[in-house]
Amino acid sequence: MRAPAESATRAKSPQWKVSRPVVQTDALTKTYKMGDMQVRALRGITLNIEQGEFVAVMGQSGSGKSTFMNLVGCLDKPSAGHYLLDGEDVSRLSRNDLAGVRGRQLGFVFQGFNLLPRTSALENVELPMLYQGVKGKERQRRAAKALERVGLGDRLDHTPAQLSGGQQQRVAIARALVNEPRLVLADEPTGNLDSRTSIEVMAIFQELAAQGLTVMLVTHEPDIAQHAMRVVTFRDGLVQRDERVAKPLIAREELTRIDSERPEDAPLDVSAGSAP
Amino acid sequence: MNIFASLRTALRALRKNMLRSLLAMLGIVIAVAAVVATVAIGEGAKQQVADQMASLGANLLMVMPGSISSKGVATGAGATQNLTRADGAAIEKEVTSAAQVAPLNRSNGQVIYGDSNWYTTIQGTTAAFLEIRQWQIAQGEMFGREEDAAGAKVCVLGQTVVDKLFGDSNPIGVQIRVKHVPCKVVGVLAAKGQGSWGQDQDDVVLMPWTTLVHRINGSAADTVQQLMVSARGPDLVDATQKDIESLLKQRHHIAEEGEPDFMVRNLAEMQNAANAQATTLSVLLASVALISLLVGSIGIANVMLVSVTERTREIGIRMAVGGRGRDVLLQFLTEAVVLAVVGGIIGLALGVGLARWMAAQQGWPAVISTTVMGATLVLAGAAGVIAGFYPALRASRLDPIEALRFE
DSSP states (O other): OOOOOOHHHHTTSSSSSOOOOSEEEEEEEEEEEETTEEEEEEEEEEEEEOTTOEEEEEEOTTSSHHHHHHHHTTSSOOSEEEEEETTEEOTTOOHHHHHHHHHHHEEEEOTTOOOOTTSOHHHHHHHHHHTTTOOHHHHHHHHHHHHHHTTOTTOTTOOGGGSOHHHHHHHHHHHHHTTOOSEEEEESTTTTSOHHHHHHHHHHHHHHHHTTOEEEEEOSOHHHHTTSSEEEEEETTEEEEEEEOSSOOOHHHHHHHHHHHOGGGOOSOOSTTOOO | OOHHHHHHHHHHHHHHTHHHHHHHHHHHHHHHHHHHHHHHHHHHHHHHHHHHHHHHOTTEEEEEEOOOEETTEEOOTTOOOOOBHHHHHHHHHHOTTEEEEEEEEEEEEEEEETTEEEEEEEEEEOTHHHHHHTOOEEEEOOOOHHHHHHTOSEEEEOHHHHHHHHTTSOOTTOEEEETTEEEEEEEEEOOOOBOTTSOBTTSEEEEEHHIIIIIISOOOOOBOSEEEEEESSGGGHHHHHHHHHHHHHHHTTOOTTSOOSEEEEEHHHHHHHHHHHHHHHHHHHHHHHHHHHHHHHHHHHHHHHHHHHHTHHHHHHHHHTTOOHHHHHHHHHHHHHHHHHHHHHHHHHHHHHHHHHHHHHHOOOOOOOHHHHHHHHHHHHHHHHHHHHHHHHHHHTOOHHHHHHOO
16 A cells, blocks of 8 residues: 655645545455356455545556446445545445435546537536536536636537537536536546647646645556556556656646647647637 | 426427427327317317207297007107197196296298298297297287287298398288288297207297187197297206196096106207217217327337437436436436427417317307316326336436446
8 A cells, every 4th residue: 555645735634633535445346247257347446545636547448447437436336345435435325325426526527528419518517516406596607617717718608519629628627626526537538639638638637636636537648647646557457556656747838848849739828727 | 406407408408409309299289289179179069059059948848749559559759639738728827837838830831922922930839939939029029818819810020031021121010921811910030040950040930829720720629739838947947847747647647657648858958968969079089189199198208218318428427427316317207298298288279279260160169178278288298207207217227337438
C-alpha cells in the first residue's frame, strides 16, 4: 500500500486530524459469470485515493481497469470486498441508493462525451440537478456557472452537434461538476480528441485537482497519464504498479509551448478554460 | 424528479420527434373522435325522439281496439269495432287521473275550395284533442262540444291544407267542401312541422267527430278508431293506464285476468322502444370506437418500445448522472400519457367538429356532452398508462453500464 497523499493537499482539509480518503477499497473483487466460466475481473483491489488527488488508472484491455472504474463509479456492485466512498460503505447499497450516490457524490466524463443529442449545453448540464430536485431557476444559474467554469459561458444554447469535440467534452465536464461531487471519474476522456484538445482537457482536470477536487482518470495513453500525480497500473485484475509521477506534465505549459511553435493552430485566447 | 420536470422532459422529447409523435397519437385521435362523434349523434337521435314524442302531446295514452279470438281464431289488432264513445265518456268520468279524453276517427278524402283541391287526412275528434296534443289555434277558433253534439258542418284546417287551398287569402268563415259535404272553416291550426316518422303533421283537417262519422262517412255506429287520453301528470301515466284497462275490461265484460279486446299504449313505451334502437346503435358504434382506442394504445406501446431501444444510451446517461429506476419509469410513462392525452384532446376537437358537421349536413341533431368528453379523455389517458407501462418498465430496468455502451 502506498503512502498517503502529499501533505500539501491534506493541509486544505479543515480537520486537524488526517482526513479520510475519498475512495477506500478493501479487497474489492468482481467475478462475472459467462456461461459456465467464471471471469475474475478484479481479484482483490485495496486502494486509497485522497481528497485532491489526480490519479490515472492504466492497463491493457481486460486488465480490470474498466471494472474498477464501474465499481468506484457506483454503476456496479462488487462480488466481495468493501468500498468506502467518502467514509461511507456503498458496496452493499441497492440500485436506487447507488443512483442517489452517483447523483450527489460522483461526476462522470466519458470517452464518447455522452451528451443528450439535440439538447442545449445548458440543459445537458442541468440534467444531474433534475434528479436532485433542484428548482428550475437555480438549476439554470448553476448550469450556466459550471459552463463558465470550463470556458463555455458563451455557448449555453449550442447543441452538441454545434460544438467541437473538445467543447463537447467540456460540456460533459461541466455536467460532472455541477452537483459539486466528491469524485470525478473520467473514462478515456481524451480517446476521441486530437492531441492539442486532449491537453486542454488535461489542463482543466489539473486545475480542478488544484482546487481540491478528486479526479480518477482511466486511460491507456501513457503521455496522458503523465498529467496525473499518481499512476495506478492494473494487470489481470490486480494492481501491478502504484507510483507517484515524479514530474507531472503541466498541461498549461505544454499549450503555451505548442502555440509558440505553431502559432497558426493557436486559439485566439489561451487563458484558462476559455473556448477556442 | 417531480411530475412537472418529467412533464417538461416528456414534452421536449416528443417535440424532438414531432412526426413520430403525431403518427403515434393518430390511432388515439381517430378513436376519440369516433367515440365523441358517435355518442353525440346517438344522444342527438334520442333527443330528437324525445322532442317528437313531446310534440305528440304530454302524458299521452292511446286506447285502440284490440284483437279478439272467436272460436279459437284470433283476429289482428284493430280488427274489432268494440271501442265506443261511451267508453271514452266512461274513462273521462271514472278514471280520476285522466285529464282529457278525445275520440279520434281518421278518414282520407278530397277537400275542395274554388278551383283548388287537396287530398288529405280528415280527423274527427273533439275540442279536447287540441289540449291533449298541445296544439294551438293560430287563427279563428276550435269547434266546441255543441258543434260535436249537433254534428255541425264546421272544420279546422292544418297549415298545409290552408296553403294548398287558399294560398295567401284568409280562409276563416269560408265554405269548403270535405268529401262533397260543405263545411265552414272556423279555425286554422298553428304549424307543427314534421312528425316522428317524417309525415307532415300540418296536412290535416279537423272536424267534430259526429260530423265526420255520421254525416260524411254516413255511419250510424258509435265505434271509435282510437281514444286519446292525457294523464294528469307524467308520474300518473302508468296508474291511468291501469285504471283504463280495468274499467274497459269491466265495461267489455272481460274478467280482470282475461285477455283484453283493446290496447292501451303510452308514449313512454314508444319512446323507450325508439331509444332502445338508438342505444343499440350507440353501443355498437362505441364498441367499435373502443376497439380503435385499444388499437391506438397498441400503436403508442409500439412507438414507446422503439423509442426506449433507440434511446438506450440516453437512459444510460440519465442513470449515470443520478437518475433512479423510477425517474426513468416516470419519464417514459409520462411521454406515453402525454401522447395519449394530447391525441385525446385533438380527437375531442375533431369529434366535436365532425358531429357538428354531420349535424349540419344531414340534419341530424348532435348532443355534445361534457361528461362523455371528460370520460373519453380519462379513458385515453388510461390507455396511455397501459400502453406506456411495459416500455417504461423495461427502460427503468436497464443496466446503466450496458446502456452507456449501447451504440
